[in-house]
Amino acid sequence: MKIAFVGKGGSGKTTLASLFALRAAATGAPVLALDADINQNLAVALGATPEIAAGLPTLAGHVGVLKEWLRGDNPRLPSAGDMIKTTPPGQGSRLVRVVEDNPAYDAAIREVVPGVRLGTAGAFDDADLGVACFHAKTGAVELLLGHLVDGPGEYVVVDMTAGADAFASGLFTRFDLTVLVCEPTLRAVGVVRQYAGYAREFGVRLGVVGNKIADPDDEEFLRSSLADAGVELLASVGSSRHVRAGDRGGDRAIEGLEPENAAALDALRTSLDAIPQDWPQFQADTVALHRRNAEAWAGAHLLDQIDPDFVPSLVDH
Template sequence: MKVAFVGKGGSGKTTCASLFALRAAATGAPVLALDADINQNLAVALGATEADAAGLPTLPAHLGLIKEWLRGDNPRIPSADQMIKTTPPGRGSRLLRVIEDNPVYDAAVREVVPGVRLGLAGAFEDADLGVACFHAKTGAVELLLNHLVDGPDEYVVVDMTAGADAFASGLFTRFDLTFLVCEPTRRSVGVYRQYAGYAREFGVRLAVVGNKVEDAADADYLASEVGDDLVGVLGRSAHVRAGDRGAPRDIAGLEAGHVAVLDDLRAAVDAVGKDWERYQADAVAMHRRNAAARGDGPAGSALAEQIDPDFVPGPAVVTL
């Protein structure tokens, strides 16, 4: 299953994403984590040292390789240069599995802690300031997810940009379930309402995780504001706080109540079920929007021709 964690800046979405990934990995589930936040903190949140995190490769740095590998021998894509972030897979494309050996993972994905592999969108560099949008970097994540086939009890966990900025690219459509991390405050609930409005427009499945909940009054406030979207609440964690100060982040030390909530989140994800036809249809719809934005000229027409109308990805296609 593919899951995203979004929320107001400072709400704790990176922490929640890391805990979800670590808990799933601790049960033996294959986990691929992707950091698509402008603040690239997921590696450290998972347990990597700051020095090790600084030395990790990024997906955009290997975008040419990624495009060439994913393109395969798809006849609708004459060259990798013609692929963009929304290019959907078709017959002849290479599809990735959550855990496998391939040139993309060899170049740009690393196991940062046992059981969790991580790919990074990468941080802003000096050359980007004033001239580039961060979504140019998250495009590599979007392209990868378009071609990634996950099976039962496999998890792709993505830490997204803060707030409704996640809707600035088609990346928000790539998930089976999106968790919005919400504090018991008016500002955080406001972000939830804005995100929920956009989510409804595009059919995005949304669930809320309450975070930094101190008491019953906090929990009641969230329940009254977000209703049935609320799937669990997390309070302050001494284990997480110690990890933020440099202590080991071994999930085995997490409080039992927090572990139970993480298991509830995983159950909510698993209950969604896979719908590969919808997944491909959403990718195609977003690609058509990009093609239309480039007009009726050669550029827009070439993008529209990349769509394979009869192709649906999924585990059965990978095993052919």
């Protein structure tokens, strides 16, 4: 299952993404984490040292390898260079699993803590300032997710950029569930409402996780504030001494998380597991975004990349 964490800046989405990934991995589930936030902090949140995090390869830095592998022998793609971030898989394309060995993963994916493999979009550098947008880097993440087939009990966990900026690319449609991390404040609720309004047009499945919940009044505030927004409150996470200690350089091992917060993560995972995967719809969404990009800016000739009869599945892999 593919799950994304979004929310206003400072809401705790990176923390929740890391905790979810670590909790799932602790049960033996295959986990691939992807950092698609402009602030590339997921590696450290998972438990990597800042030195290790700074030396990680990036998906954007190896996008040529990624394209060449995913292209396979798809006859609709004369070369890997013809692929763009929304290019959908077709007959002959290589689909990838959550955990496997392939040249693209070898180049850009690393196991940063036991059980969690991480891919990063890559941070801005001096050469990007004033001439590029961050979505040029998240395009590699988007392309990977469009070709990734995940089975039951496998998890792709993505830390997204803050707020509604995620809608500047098609990445927001790539998930079985998008979790809006929401503090019990009017500003945080406002971001949830904005995101839900944008997402409604595209049929994106949303849920809310309350964060920094101090008491029942905080949870009731969220429930009542979200009652007419059409988004369900799936779980609530309270203040965590374990997380604070980790943020100061202490032990981030998931076994130290408070039982009530661990239970909230398990409740979220149960909600995610209950969602039926719809591969024909997933491919239809991929194709629709590619068509939109081709017609808007990339060139109508790229419509020829669409294989009208192809639907990705575990069997194809």
